Amino acid sequence: MIKVKKRKILLLPGDGIGPEVINEVKKIIEWFNKNRSLDFELDQDLVGGAAYDKFKTPITDEVFFKALECEAVILGAVGGPKWDNLDFSKKPERALLKLRKELKLFANLRPAICFKQLVEASSLKPEIVSGLDIMIVRELTGGIYFGEPRGIKPINNGERKGINTHTYTSKEIERVAKVAFELAKKRNNKVTSCEKSNVMEAGQLWKEEVTALHKKDYKDVNLEHMLADNCAMQLLRNPKQFDVIVTDNLFGDMLSDEAAMLTGSLGLLPSASLGAKDKDGNLRSMYEPVHGSAPDIAGKGIANPIATILSFSMALKYSLNLDKESTELDNAVQKVLDDGLRTKDIISEGKKEVSTSMMGDAIIACLQK
16 A cells, blocks of 8 residues: 555543543554554643643643644543632633634534434434434634633622623634535535524624525525524424534534434534634644543543544544545444444443443454454
């Protein structure tokens, strides 16, 4: 086989179960290097609470510059109760926000797919979730998580006031809506745009800008508008009505977690955070599982690594232009589930419970077949 150029991948395990699930991805990357002549150049470093414990900051400048120079960042998870009392600027989650903002990762892609093998693991009836395949596109660098002014300030009579600002520009809305429309063209050609235009001016602007872009460039794609609270209800009532959902940072955070649970487990769902291409045509990107750091099960070897492994599969597809290898990895995950292997979060009667590392090893074994 012809060797391809080296591609730099930065692994950031983070906190809680992050190191455990990232270790399984590392094993798979090394397998691809050895068996598919893919010269991935791996680097690994601290982020989140782990970085704070050593450097008193959730992300060092050195790690940030490493992220700038690589083709893809694969993140485990950050945060945990250990760091709850830190100043807000020092909390582990600030590392995520810095990476998203400074790398200009404005579009977060969160697929919600109900694997046929795990229909029974969903809390909804099988007929409601069987065959579910939704893509949620969440705007990632604007809105209330980044708006200014923000903070907690003293006011009269000894009380305090918490301030957060929800703000969007036309450009921020248009660029993430464009991602949603382009994805829909490759799927089932439908976009549902969600906001709260009935009570929020930023929501009104969102609706107007998405409508204008649709009229200008995407008339061939079906567009519907839906209030975010109604979308939350519809995801439980009839989730298969959706194809691509595009929404802002706050609503996207909540709706994507809700959609994740339709599938039976957060441990199954990957995500990709994508930015614009630079002058050399390279796509800034970061990939991470939808689940959090789960400190209650950290170190027990029972975490589900599938979401993180599928996040690497998304990296193969979107950042590394290796569609064939991405499909190969996806199929290996499906085969393991077909064989009845389950981690503790998705175990059911008649299936075999395996550890985090056993699940990773089983997926590699399926790649070798």
